[in-house]
Amino acid sequence: MAGSWGGVEGRGLRAVGGSFQSMFAVAREFTADAADASVPDWEILDQNPAFLADIGVVFDADVAPSNTLTIIIEDIDGLRVAEEVFTASGRKVLTNRPSVIGGCTVSVGENAVNSAKAKVILNFANNLR
Numbered sequence: 648m649a650g651s652w653g654g655v656e657g658r659g660l661r662a663v664g665g666s667f668q669s670m671f672a673v674a675r676e677f678t679a680d681a682a683d684a685s686v687p688d689w690e691i692l693d694q695n696p697a698f699l700a701d702i703g704v705v706f707d708a709d710v711a712p713s714n715t716l717t718i719i720i721e722d723i724d725g726l727r728v729a730e731e732v733f734t735a736s737g738r739k740v741l742t743n744r745p746s747v748i749g750g751c752t753v754s755v756g757e758n759a760v761n762s763a764k765a766k767v768i769l770n771f772a773n774n775l776r
Contacts, residue, residue: 649687650679650762670700674768677755679712681762686755689767692723696748697771702731703738707764717756718767723749732757744772 652675659671673694677686702718720729728745753767 649685650677652677652689669773672768672770674766676766679758679763684758684761689753692750694750696774698744699729699741699747700744700770700772701738701740703768704733705766706736710762710764712763712765713759715757719754719756721752722747
């Protein structure tokens with residue numbers, strides 16, 4: 648059995664003064680499987696077209712993931728648009744700002760700690776004008 652994801656937290660997704668904000672984020676916490684440390688993929692299919700600006704990870708203070716955690720982002724066609732390695736809580740700015748149209752899939756790799764917990768944050772630049 649794979650681990651699980653908690654509820655999705657949206658940040659900056661509402662229109663302000665009749666226009667959409669230029670930046671928004673989605674965040675979600677995962678708990679790795681208690682037996683094999685796996686984490687299921689997180690499919691994001693309900694967002695506006697956007698450019699992925701950066702990826703953040705917050706390691707849980709009590710049950711942190713292993714020393715290396717890889718976050719992989721693929722577009723809806725399964726093409727890899729970003730891959731970042733984290734050794735502690737932090738943010739990685741994506742200099743190429745890949746476009747994500749129609750959604751994306753987030754995969755967690757290299758975790759070896761059963762029941763590990765962390766929050767993954769994706770910050771986007773809105774593609775609407």
